[in-house]
Amino acid sequence: MELKRRNRVNAEFSMASMTDIIFLLLIFFMITSSAISQSAIDVKLPKADATNVSAQDPSTVTINPEGKYFVNDKEVPKEQLENVLVNALKDEANPTFTIRADENTRHKDVVFVMGIAEIHKFNLAIATIQEN
Template sequence: MNFQKKQKEDFDLNLTPLIDVVFLLLIFFMVTTTFDKETQLKIELPQAAGAQKQVKKMLEISIDAKGRFFVNQHEVVNSGLETIKKAIKQAAGDNKKPSLLISADGQATHQSVITILDAASQLGFVNITFAANEPQPKK
């Protein structure tokens, strides 16, 4: 009897799919993990022992959708540059170069804002701020 030895097949275990699954799990856990963010440093500030800080008077100039001007909630009769300058100067009073807040309606023309900026620059205002609404978060 002639028995032949069966050749043993080399058994290879393919690890590629296993490695792919491990990497996918790793990526999944990395993406879904939430981390705590430090929003601010926790420090103790020293107490001030000086005089109280004086609150600066801020002039507010509003422009509505129709192009009407309001200086500190009082409507300016004419929208001319000289009239606006007089109204701003009168509202400022003795205050040397107060801060200026411009709040224009979203439908107001750009020219009306430029007119206010021209009047403010001719009067020597350098601290000018624009008011804006914070956008609502999308739901």
């Protein structure tokens, strides 16, 4: 009597786990693709009011569209701005000032003031108002 072995290896492959992996990848790519910004061209900067100075801020640097600098409403030449800010903030435990720039102010003028804050480790706030 001859006995046949029934322990054959099944040649079929189950695709159930493969579909789970594909759905997980699909969800991953859908979430990450929505997180990527479309374009920086559509960015609208909010308006800044260069005329109203808040009394609660210890120091305010205002920059008008012509590139003139004002510290607490007093005009200061660009070359002296750093010295005036350092002297104004020297007695503060946590030196902080606010930049108030008109929406038509050149970017390099704002970056110049931000550079002064970085060099001297001043805290900085940028004042803007929300457009309606």
